[in-house]
Amino acid sequence: MKIHEYQAKDLLKKYGINIPKGKKARDLEEALNIWEEMGGVPVIVKAQVHSGGRGRAGGVKLVGSKEEFITYISNLIGSRLYTEQTGDEGRPIDSVLIEESLDIKKEFYLGFTVDRKNACISMIVSAEGGVEIEKVAATSPDKVIVQNIEPLLGLRDFQISRTLLLAGIDLKYVRRISPIVKSLYRLFMDKDCSLAEINPLVITKEDEVFALDAKINFDDNALFRHPDIQSLRDLNQENPLEVEASKHNLNYIKLKGNVGCMVNGAGLAMATMDLIKFVGAEPANFLDVGGGATSKMIEEGLKILVSDSDVKVIFINIFGGILRCDTLARGVVDAAKQLNIQLPIIIRLEGTNVHEGRRILNDSGLTFTVAKDMGEAAAKVAQALEINRDKA
Numbered sequence: 001m002k003i004h005e006y007q008a009k010d011l012l013k014k015y016g017i018n019i020p021k022g023k024k025a026r027d028l029e030e031a032l033n034i035w036e037e038m039g040g041v042p043v044i045v046k047a048q049v050h051s052g053g054r055g056r057a058g059g060v061k062l063v064g065s066k067e068e069f070i071t072y073i074s075n076l077i078g079s080r081l082y083t084e085q086t087g088d089e090g091r092p093i094d095s096v097l098i099e100e101s102l103d104i105k106k107e108f109y110l111g112f113t114v115d116r117k118n119a120c121i122s123m124i125v126s127a128e129g130g131v132e133i134e135k136v137a138a139t140s141p142d143k144v145i146v147q148n149i150e151p152l153l154g155l156r157d158f159q160i161s162r163t164l165l166l167a168g169i170d171l172k173y174v175r176r177i178s179p180i181v182k183s184l185y186r187l188f189m190d191k192d193c194s195l196a197e198i199n200p201l202v203i204t205k206e207d208e209v210f211a212l213d214a215k216i217n218f219d220d221n222a223l224f225r226h227p228d229i230q231s232l233r234d235l236n237q238e239n240p241l242e243v244e245a246s247k248h249n250l251n252y253i254k255l256k257g258n259v260g261c262m263v264n265g266a267g268l269a270m271a272t273m274d275l276i277k278f279v280g281a282e283p284a285n286f287l288d289v290g291g292g293a294t295s296k297m298i299e300e301g302l303k304i305l306v307s308d309s310d311v312k313v314i315f316i317n318i319f320g321g322i323l324r325c326d327t328l329a330r331g332v333v334d335a336a337k338q339l340n341i342q343l344p345i346i347i348r349l350e351g352t353n354v355h356e357g358r359r360i361l362n363d364s365g366l367t368f369t370v371a372k373d374m375g376e377a378a379a380k381v382a383q384a385l386e387i388n389r390d391k392a
């Protein structure tokens with residue numbers, strides 16, 4: 001789960017990390033009140049969306065006059081921000097964060113992330129923080145220092161100083177930044193984060209240290225033990241179909257292609273997507289109904305697939321284990337009738353009660369294409385999309 005910058009900064013503050021003075025506004029009136037309170041310009045206005053790269057996309061601005069402030073905020077709130085991370089989907093800007101502007105001397109990068117490759121949490125530091133950090137990481141990776149953290153020992157003090165010094169940070173700042181590193185790590189562990197990032201962490205002309213930006217993501221599987229974090233969720237920032245799916249315990253992720261997939265089990269979902277790509281098509285989504293899916297969940301899943309206008313053909317690939325093939329078949333037939341689905345549906349079934357499942361589909365009076373195996377199913381998907389397999 002992601003949260004907004006202003007929410008992430010509230011958390012930093014609770015952990016004793018210095019943040020600029022600021023407030024969130026949802027409309028121009030609120031914004032003008034804050035502007036008065038803060039004693040007028042210059043201020044920094046920042047679009048609150050679940051995405052990084054806002055600065056480069058025009059979502060962060062230093063405004064120098066009241067007129068500019070009004071124009072910028074009026075244009076920003078209610079519009080969408082398209083960053084390198086959001087792609088064409090963008091994110092709605094429902095609020096802005098208005099902050100005192102600071103005179104920046106130096107911008108650092110500080111982050112903690114779940115490092116899957118090394119099976120640990122890693123600390124990442126760079127003395128070249130700011131909006132170009134991805135470029136720094138790509139062109140001069142030696143300027144980004146990564147410290148793996150031994151899970152049983154936790155982050156040790158010497159590792160903090162060593163990492164900051166290796167990153168080329170001045171000794172006098174190392175002393176100031178070390179407590180921030182410790183606090184951020186504590187927050188990361190306490191709240192089961194998957195990412196906690198301060199970019200930039202700045203030194204001002206007055207030699208003060210501030211977290212100027214904050215991005216914190218949480219492990220969804222641990223959210224049940226953090227009601228305080230759950231309450232920060234902003235559904236407006238998420239894909240509406242993904243939100244709908246999560247209500248029904250369906251694991252759904254929107255993708256860019258046009259083959260709607262319904263699968264049980266994440267492994268089978270991966271294999272299905274590989275197969276779709278192999279025949280030259282692109283999956284429109286990843287929909288895993290899980291092992292114990294009910295007819296109702298299958299119906300809700302199909303509803304989601306057909307309400308995505310990108311979907312041109314539906315591919316149902318099920319291995320009947322706990323979910324029996326006849327249960328699935330009944331769910332699909334009911335849903336197809338009820339939703340009056342006009343799209344081609346290609347089904348591959350295997351496992352428990354497969355014969356009964358196939359019989360229900362064949363006797364339904366609907367035009368499903370029942371394939372005998374995954375290869376045939378994928379070929380039928382390509383056929384339905386009129387993809388020339390020689391070219392694929």
Ligand code: GDP
Pocket residue numbers: 044046051052053054055056060062100101102103104107130131199200212213214
């Ligand atoms: P991001 O692009 O989504 O990561 O947004 P950030 O919050 O990191 O803001 C982008 C950039 O705006 C920062 O890297 C800073 O260079 C600049 N910025 C943000 N706040 C201030 C400020 O108070 N003063 C100055 N001079 N620059 C700021």
Ligand code: MN
Pocket residue numbers: 052053130131199200213214
């Ligand atoms: Mn940033």
